[in-house]
Amino acid sequence: MVRTIFLSVVMAAAASAAAPDPEALLKQFDSLRNGWDSFVVRVGIRNYEEGKEDEEHLFEVYQKGAEKSYVEFLSPREKGQHLLMLGDDMWIYLPDTSRPIRITPLERLTGNASNGDVARTHYATDYTAVFLRTEAVNGTNCHLLELTARRKGSTYRRVLLWLRASDARPVKADFFVASGKQLKSATYDRYQEVNGQLLLRSMTIYDHGRKGSHSVIEYLQFTQRSLPDRMFHQGRSERF
Amino acid sequence: MRTFLSLAFRNIFRSRRRTAMMLLVVAGGVSALLLAGGYFSYIFWGFRETTIRNGLGHLQIFNARSFDHDETRVLENGLTSYENIRTVVQATPHVTGVAPRIEFYGMVSNGQKSGTYMGTAVVPAAERKMHFVPDVLKGRWFNLEGSESEVIVGAGLARSMNVKPGDGLTLLAVTADGALNGIDVDVVGVITTHFKELDDRLLQMTLPAAQRLLQTDRVTKLVVGLDKTENTQAVRAVLASRLAGSEPKVILKDWQELSPMYKQIVLMFGGILAFMGVIIFFMVVMSSSNTMMMAMFERTREVGTMLAMGTPRAWVVGLFVLEGALTGVLGAAAGLLAGNGIAALLNRAHIQLPPPPGNSTGFPLRIFHVPEYMVLASILVVLTLAAASIPPAWRASRLKVVEALSHV
Amino acid sequence: MVAVENVSRRFPMDHQFVSALDGVSLSLQAGEFVAAAGPSGSGKSTLLNLIGCIDQPTSGSIRIDEVETRRLSPAQLSELRRRKIGFVFQTFNLIPVFTAFENVEYPLLLQRVAGPERRTRTREALESVGLGPRAGHRPDLLSGGERQRVAVARAIVHRPALVLADEPTANLDTTNATQLIDLMRALNRQLGVTFLFATHDQRLLDHADRVIRLCDGRIVTDSVKEPGNENLSFARL
Numbered sequence: 099m100v101r102t103i104f105l106s107v108v109m110a111a112a113a114s115a116a117a118p119d120p121e122a123l124l125k126q127f128d129s130l131r132n133g134w135d136s137f138v139v140r141v142g143i144r145n146y147e148e149g150k151e152d153e154e155h156l157f158e159v160y161q162k163g164a165e166k167s168y169v170e171f172l173s174p175r176e177k178g179q180h181l182l183m184l185g186d187d188m189w190i191y192l193p194d195t196s197r198p199i200r201i202t203p204l205e206r207l208t209g210n211a212s213n214g215d216v217a218r219t220h221y222a223t224d225y226t227a228v229f230l231r232t233e234a235v236n237g238t239n240c241h242l243l244e245l246t247a248r249r250k251g252s253t254y255r256r257v258l259l260w261l262r263a264s265d266a267r268p269v270k271a272d273f274f275v276a277s278g279k280q281l282k283s284a285t286y287d288r289y290q291e292v293n294g295q296l297l298l299r300s301m302t303i304y305d306h307g308r309k310g311s312h313s314v315i316e317y318l319q320f321t322q323r324s325l326p327d328r329m330f331h332q333g334r335s336e337r338f
Numbered sequence: 339m340r341t342f343l344s345l346a347f348r349n350i351f352r353s354r355r356r357t358a359m360m361l362l363v364v365a366g367g368v369s370a371l372l373l374a375g376g377y378f379s380y381i382f383w384g385f386r387e388t389t390i391r392n393g394l395g396h397l398q399i400f401n402a403r404s405f406d407h408d409e410t411r412v413l414e415n416g417l418t419s420y421e422n423i424r425t426v427v428q429a430t431p432h433v434t435g436v437a438p439r440i441e442f443y444g445m446v447s448n449g450q451k452s453g454t455y456m457g458t459a460v461v462p463a464a465e466r467k468m469h470f471v472p473d474v475l476k477g478r479w480f481n482l483e484g485s486e487s488e489v490i491v492g493a494g495l496a497r498s499m500n501v502k503p504g505d506g507l508t509l510l511a512v513t514a515d516g517a518l519n520g521i522d523v524d525v526v527g528v529i530t531t532h533f534k535e536l537d538d539r540l541l542q543m544t545l546p547a548a549q550r551l552l553q554t555d556r557v558t559k560l561v562v563g564l565d566k567t568e569n570t571q572a573v574r575a576v577l578a579s580r581l582a583g584s585e586p587k588v589i590l591k592d593w594q595e596l597s598p599m600y601k602q603i604v605l606m607f608g609g610i611l612a613f614m615g616v617i618i619f620f621m622v623v624m625s626s627s628n629t630m631m632m633a634m635f636e637r638t639r640e641v642g643t644m645l646a647m648g649t650p651r652a653w654v655v656g657l658f659v660l661e662g663a664l665t666g667v668l669g670a671a672a673g674l675l676a677g678n679g680i681a682a683l684l685n686r687a688h689i690q691l692p693p694p695p696g697n698s699t700g701f702p703l704r705i706f707h708v709p710e711y712m713v714l715a716s717i718l719v720v721l722t723l724a725a726a727s728i729p730p731a732w733r734a735s736r737l738k739v740v741e742a743l744s745h746v
Numbered sequence: 747m748v749a750v751e752n753v754s755r756r757f758p759m760d761h762q763f764v765s766a767l768d769g770v771s772l773s774l775q776a777g778e779f780v781a782a783a784g785p786s787g788s789g790k791s792t793l794l795n796l797i798g799c800i801d802q803p804t805s806g807s808i809r810i811d812e813v814e815t816r817r818l819s820p821a822q823l824s825e826l827r828r829r830k831i832g833f834v835f836q837t838f839n840l841i842p843v844f845t846a847f848e849n850v851e852y853p854l855l856l857q858r859v860a861g862p863e864r865r866t867r868t869r870e871a872l873e874s875v876g877l878g879p880r881a882g883h884r885p886d887l888l889s890g891g892e893r894q895r896v897a898v899a900r901a902i903v904h905r906p907a908l909v910l911a912d913e914p915t916a917n918l919d920t921t922n923a924t925q926l927i928d929l930m931r932a933l934n935r936q937l938g939v940t941f942l943f944a945t946h947d948q949r950l951l952d953h954a955d956r957v958i959r960l961c962d963g964r965i966v967t968d969s970v971k972e973p974g975n976e977n978l979s980f981a982r983l
Contacts, residue, residue: 348843
């Protein structure tokens, strides 16, 4: 009995001595999806509903810094649609129309993936992080961070993020809306090292309310590329 | 029998002043019921006709599936190949027009701001034929030469999207296949339905434009207009039989089913009227019971004499009840005259009333002359007075002859 | 025709009983012209009420045309009165909203006599009391004497077996009283209807064939005048 108490005190001391820096951890998490300042990534999303899967939706995401992103819809049925994010604002452009439609990052892109899940992935700029505690998830020790939205363009109001204590890889996350209700959860499934960069290859987003409804996001190809500013402007004239 | 009637009648006028008082109360009660009932009838009529002419129509025809199954995709339960149905309906007597409609929701953008709209797609010529043209505040409604991409917006939506006739908007909607689609449209008019909640969201477009946006050739329903609202049930029966074997199977709804508010309004006001009837009943009973009892006492010796002469007690009861009923009849007649007269005068006065809840314009006061209410009110007071005369009548019949004869 | 046997009528008053009539017996034949005389409270009115079937004796029996009145239900008594009895009251008791004609017609209505016959008989009754021309007037337009004559017409129009008159002349002046007495006498002779009065009017008593004197609820004397005796009373003066 005395030995147990002695050991737990020692471990607690060790743990508190190694209290992680939440902001640093978050930046590290962001780098898994944003390996460079300016890049293009092809994303494929497959939606599953009660075991039935639909066809893969393809997107080409152009990212410049944390404030500009542009998504091109590639799937045949959605061809011609684009999504533009500038700072806190987001619009969708439909073929054969002359005006964009203002939308929010929380709105659905496809399946359980919101617009923000694909176009707004810099959590360090969008959220303030606080370290809550270390706890085990499926046998693995994880640091639990609580993220609170710090700008009006953030996708969610609150996120709980579990990062592996050993290497800060994300294990899972829970996403909440303004009312406090949990909307979804996510697991981060596959990683790959490319040219020394550790990148996320696939994650799954689950609907919190409906069992059997989830979407798998696959990051098919990352390409570092320098992107001109005129690609990210609001008008409809030629971007390329 | 005639003599008894005559006796009862003459007895009523024994005390002119007392009878006049009773008649005043009865006539007042009847008048009140007629005026209230006539006013309520007008309200029902106004609400009914406004709702119907605001585009509800007299009958609507839907795909029978739409009431059993929820739609997961827009127009999943819509009407396909509706032209033959339309022909059948158009050929039915009393039908003034058949208008196909699509109703759906979507998002609208003016370039800076997005909002949601409640879209109604119409065939302008069909709507015009049935006078379903709403009140235009700015610009114009659809005309027959206009392009497919014209839209009309409600006043509230125009304000929130900051558009006026001549401006453009982009409409976004989910198609029948579940994909996102958008079209550019031009605002040609701003309208009001006089209901704020509708004006805030309403967007009317042409049927071809909606079918292009939603990628479908179906419609939500067919709206049928009739020459007179009174013909609704008859035409419904005819259509039900004529469309019995149609493909797809259709279901008919009349304006009453489609406007639950109408039924609620009728019930609510009907309740108020019934409540008034109860109050008037008590007022009449209370004011006449004492009078009739007094009148009976004054005739104690007379009743005693009649009983002495061998008049059956039942005749005595009958006489008093008859007197009560006759007073009721006279009072009702006076009330009918007064009530209808006051109603006619008020109708001539052209008084304006403030807008009802939810509306934005006032309307003139009118009181209908409703035969049903006249009959009911008359029956009510006759029965009330007959009933109120039973206690004194009963007492009169129970008099001991000798005591009655020595009464003062 | 009327048989009264040991009839008493007691009224409860303050834990006691008041005897209006005590063991009275008499009988009346058809066509008699009889007076019941006596001071106030002697029971003469009560006697008339009992015979008229508008009151029931406490003990004893009354038979009208052999029918025991005690055995009859209120509805049956009413029927008996309707057919066999006519009333004349001190206060006339005419229905004020009816004309003289309609007042007289009333008993025939009660018996559901048909219209034409009813009207004929009513007219005859009014003629017989001398009020033919005044038939269309309401009681308030008639004098006291005329009203009582209407009442008499009403009392005989349905040819009852018996007419009961309680103080019929009390509210009339001498002239009218005399006329009325003569009238009733004439009708008694013509129609053979039995007349029974309660009265303390001497003039009436003088005309009666038979006088029953009552005192304190009991019969004191019951004497039949002989036809010649009328002159006798005259001679006494």
